[in-house]
Amino acid sequence: MNAVPRDVTPVSGTAPSLGDRLWRRLGGVAFGGDYNPEQWPAETRAEDLRLMAEARVNLVTVGVFGWARVEPARGAYDFSFFDQVLDDLHAHGITADLATMTASPPPWLAHEHPEILPVTADGTVLGPGGRQHFCPSSPVYRERAALLAERLAEHYRGHPALGMWHVGNEYGCHIPACYCDVSADDFRRWLRERYADDVEALNDAWSTDFWSQRYASFDHIRPPRVAPTYPNPAQQLDYLRFSNEALRACFDLEAGILRRVTPDVPITTNFLMGLKAVDVFDWAPRLDVVAVDSYPDPHDERPHLLPGLVYDTMRGAGGGDPWILMEQAPSAVNWRARNAIKQPGQMRLWSWQAIAHGADAILYFQWRQSRGGAEKFHSGMVPHAGADSRVYREIAALGKELASVPDLAGTRVRNQVAILLDWNSWWALELDSHPSDGVRQEDRLLDHYGPLFDLGVGVDVVPPSADLSGYALVVVPNLYLLSSEDARRVTAYVSGGGALVVSFFSGIVDEHDRVHLGGYPAPLREVLGVRVEEFSPAAEHETFPVRGYGALADLEGVADLWREDLQLAGAEPEMAFDSQGWAGRPAVTRHEYGEGTARYLSTRLDAATMRAILGRALAEAGVTPVVAGLPAGVQASVRDGAGRRFLILLNHTGDKHDITLPREWTDALAPSGEGIDVVTLPPSGVAVLRAVQ
Numbered sequence: 001m002n003a004v005p006r007d008v009t010p011v012s013g014t015a016p017s018l019g020d021r022l023w024r025r026l027g028g029v030a031f032g033g034d035y036n037p038e039q040w041p042a043e044t045r046a047e048d049l050r051l052m053a054e055a056r057v058n059l060v061t062v063g064v065f066g067w068a069r070v071e072p073a074r075g076a077y078d079f080s081f082f083d084q085v086l087d088d089l090h091a092h093g094i095t096a097d098l099a100t101m102t103a104s105p106p107p108w109l110a111h112e113h114p115e116i117l118p119v120t121a122d123g124t125v126l127g128p129g130g131r132q133h134f135c136p137s138s139p140v141y142r143e144r145a146a147l148l149a150e151r152l153a154e155h156y157r158g159h160p161a162l163g164m165w166h167v168g169n170e171y172g173c174h175i176p177a178c179y180c181d182v183s184a185d186d187f188r189r190w191l192r193e194r195y196a197d198d199v200e201a202l203n204d205a206w207s208t209d210f211w212s213q214r215y216a217s218f219d220h221i222r223p224p225r226v227a228p229t230y231p232n233p234a235q236q237l238d239y240l241r242f243s244n245e246a247l248r249a250c251f252d253l254e255a256g257i258l259r260r261v262t263p264d265v266p267i268t269t270n271f272l273m274g275l276k277a278v279d280v281f282d283w284a285p286r287l288d289v290v291a292v293d294s295y296p297d298p299h300d301e302r303p304h305l306l307p308g309l310v311y312d313t314m315r316g317a318g319g320g321d322p323w324i325l326m327e328q329a330p331s332a333v334n335w336r337a338r339n340a341i342k343q344p345g346q347m348r349l350w351s352w353q354a355i356a357h358g359a360d361a362i363l364y365f366q367w368r369q370s371r372g373g374a375e376k377f378h379s380g381m382v383p384h385a386g387a388d389s390r391v392y393r394e395i396a397a398l399g400k401e402l403a404s405v406p407d408l409a410g411t412r413v414r415n416q417v418a419i420l421l422d423w424n425s426w427w428a429l430e431l432d433s434h435p436s437d438g439v440r441q442e443d444r445l446l447d448h449y450g451p452l453f454d455l456g457v458g459v460d461v462v463p464p465s466a467d468l469s470g471y472a473l474v475v476v477p478n479l480y481l482l483s484s485e486d487a488r489r490v491t492a493y494v495s496g497g498g499a500l501v502v503s504f505f506s507g508i509v510d511e512h513d514r515v516h517l518g519g520y521p522a523p524l525r526e527v528l529g530v531r532v533e534e535f536s537p538a539a540e541h542e543t544f545p546v547r548g549y550g551a552l553a554d555l556e557g558v559a560d561l562w563r564e565d566l567q568l569a570g571a572e573p574e575m576a577f578d579s580q581g582w583a584g585r586p587a588v589t590r591h592e593y594g595e596g597t598a599r600y601l602s603t604r605l606d607a608a609t610m611r612a613i614l615g616r617a618l619a620e621a622g623v624t625p626v627v628a629g630l631p632a633g634v635q636a637s638v639r640d641g642a643g644r645r646f647l648i649l650l651n652h653t654g655d656k657h658d659i660t661l662p663r664e665w666t667d668a669l670a671p672s673g674e675g676i677d678v679v680t681l682p683p684s685g686v687a688v689l690r691a692v693q
């Protein structure tokens with residue numbers, strides 16, 4: 001592969017980062033998938049290499065489930081199979097993202113050490129025979145995993161195919177937390193450290209005077225296992241934090257070894273769309289390149305929204321750097337109740353969607369559809385039908401298409417709008433015994449993300465600790481847990497001229513799930529200019545009419561889920577409830593604060609009303625859509641840098657659309673040099689346009 005010049009600014013100093021090295025090595029947008037050659041005979045593997053070359057595959061993840069093969073018995077390492085695989089890949093110009101193989105311990109390990117098996121909160125021991133059957137705190141698991149990582153690193157150090165390490169696989173996917181006695185010990189150690197050995201500090205943080213839970217010693221603490229009623233919420237929250245860190249410690253252990261033995265090889269692990277257990281913002285700085293697995297359900301009404309949100313989170317977590325779509329299904333998955341195929345064109349559309357959100361690598365699970373095992377009905381790039389198939393033809397066509405625009409790689413996505421997401425808040429928000437169980441993080445994020453998508457603006461998803469100063473608008477969906485420090489940062493952003501939109505049930509508790517007192521949302525009251533005494537969650541199907549004020553007098557909508565009897569303390573109402581008993585009480589407010597403005601939404605607005613309110617906030621903040629006047633469901637994204645500029649148009653609808661453009665664009669996929677007036681997008685169509693220099 002020829003390297004192309006890239007617009008990558010090193011994160012620190014002048015030396016290129018390890019991530020940059022990977023991208024330089026790969027050249028253009030990388031293409032490939034999980035490759036599990038151990039499932040196939042030699043003649044099939046020979047065909048694999050031929051087809052990979054044909055489909056322009058240049059990056060494969062190898063060995064994710066290889067442990068039982070390379071260490072068939074304790075300490076009996078045998079890498080000969082993968083030696084051949086890596087040699088063959090290299091001979092075909094394909095880079096290996098080599099797994100540390102620790103995601104699925106071999107049967108002998110669970111047989112010799114059943115204590116490595118994970119235990120659920122109700123005490124069920126989860127057996128081997130699936131995968132990921134290890135307790136993250138297990139010293140035995142960690143020792144064996146570390147030994148394997150070390151042997152692999154020493155063995156493959158300097159191998160020309162080795163381009164990246166893939167540590168573990170989807171940490172936390174099946175086992176977000178373990179509740180065994182080994183974990184209990186590790187939790188007590190973690191708590192001693194967190195509370196500086198001071199059990200009184202823990203009692204205070206956990207509000208243990210409630211229900212006689214005061215601890216006399218750290219030794220008396222257990223994981224929040226199944227209890228007669230709700231376990232202590234602060235204890236549950238700390239257990240989620242601890243479990244994130246226990247998984248992270250497994251990653252760190254292996255990554256530390258790899259960095260020592262092969263300091264020049266970048267390291268990644270794959271995050272998973274929608275996974276609550278692993279705090280992506282916490283882990284991402286430990287990776288050289290951020291990678292994510294994305295499995296939208298083609299049966300969903302708007303299947304592109306959640307992936308878009310996830311991709312914007314990955315880009316946010318990586319500080320805007322290019323990231324890897326490590327896994328997506330070529331067509332159907334096997335693990336839903338009803339597994340929809342990707343219709344013709346949909347796989348291409350969703351791959352380009354990832355690129356439109358900043359991915360520089362499009363990979364799949366998996367290269368060849370398995371013949372046996374639990375995932376035999378999960379699609380592969382080469383399906384059971386073989387290369388003479390729709391799926392493979394679409395794959396090979398996309399591989400060639402991506403290879404035709406190498407200089408797209410390295411360009412960046414830049415947005416003026418941020419959504420704040422915080423894993424600690426997500427964990428706390430979804431604990432039990434809250435005013436409503438309907439305030440779920442992902443759905444509430446989409447309530448905000450969907451209308452912004454419809455309004456045609458791009459979004460970065462970042463944590464509250466991020467530097468907000470470069471954003472014209474910051475949207476805060478239901479950020480239940482907010483430290484006073486983060487609240488001050490958000491407040492300073494507004495007083496310095498920023499525009500803010502905050503939704504209900506934000507800023508309610510501190511980092512120990514203790515309520516900020518004095519009227520909700522206490523740490524944001526000043527900036528929002530409102531005060532709330534009581535929440536009034538809705539019954540399941542209850543709705544409330546809402547109506548605009550002043551310039552918005554014509555705006556009528558429907559709200560549901562939640563409302564509050566809001567007191568104005570400086571803010572002006574923009575919308576009010578319109579139902580009996582609630583008529584005139586504010587539903588949406590706007591407050592001028594310092595140099596900026598802050599809006600508050602005390603209810604969940606229907607999508608059209610949300611678009612109207614967010615549209616006003618965007619207009620006030622001077623944010624315009626990437627391309628004005630696009631039909632609903634057509635997405636536009638710009639990627640630019642180093643003198644190159646691309647416009648990607650994605651038709652997420654089932655209709656054909658003609659898009660009129662200013663004549664500054666040419667077709668990047670079928671270059672003729674001609675300026676383009678109108679782009680015709682068929683259903684699921686994609687256009688990639690290059691700016692005329």
Ligand code: GAL
Pocket residue numbers: 169170173293295327333334365375378
């Ligand atoms: C991922 C996993 C892969 C494969 C895939 C199937 O969660 O990393 O190994 O199981 O799902 O969709």
